[in-house]
Amino acid sequence: MKLRLQITKESGIRFISHLEYQRSIEKAIRRAGIPVAYSEGFNPHMKFSLASALSVGVTSSCEFAEIRLAEERPLPELVKALAAALPMGIHIVRADLAEDKAPKLMAQAQGASYEVHVPCASDPASQLAAFAAAPEVPYTKAHKKGKGKPKTIDVKSFIPQVEARWQDGSLELRFDIRITPTGSMKASEFLQVLEQDFQVPLAFSQADIRRVDLYSRDGEGRKIPLIGEA
Helix, strand or coil, rough: EEEEEEEECCCCCHCCCCCHHHHHHHHHHHHCCEEEEEECCCCCEEEEEECCCCCCCEEEEEEEEEEEEEECCHHHHHHHHHHCCCCCCCCEEEEECCCCCCCCCHHCCCEEEEEEEEEEEECCCCHHHHHHCCCEEEEEECCHHHHHHHCCHHHHHCCEEEEEEEECCCCEEEEEEEEEECECCCHHHHHHHHHHCCCCCCHHHHHEEEEEEEEEECCCCCCEEECCCC
């Protein structure tokens, strides 16, 4: 049996790394006495995973964790124990139980929704219209740690459209990013594209980026929640 959770990463911990975030949850699992399963071998590790890594500095109301259980327990009991053990900035939004054979959440994630609030000197309506009209927008992703060859992607294949509202020097953006088996792109990378390639006068260093949904899709392209209600 697997315990699956929708959890948060709130502003107070927005600058901790993905690994630190993961370790914080693992410590909470131990404190809560969750009967988690471990791998076999000389270096057994907890059978726990997160569905999609979140960039440092980004907050989220929809991180998803999956814990393989060594024994069955009632869902309310598990949720109550873990909620009491989680540190500041991480809260449980939803939870469910799934059979071991259920697909991993990591494999199910096909898209993410973001909201961005960022200072912007003037109304960027014309620049955003240019992005919308562009059939392709190339972006070269630097390889992690400077190793390997840079990779050029088409931004429009991951972010086909963006909703925007500008008022009194503040810009609000809403957009979805596709997640594919071969890769995706970061919300921060998209802001850089808007700033550098389309001359949107936004203050990138002051951007407040929040992930608000992580989802799968059905055969007709409709969004499907990764887990059910608690």
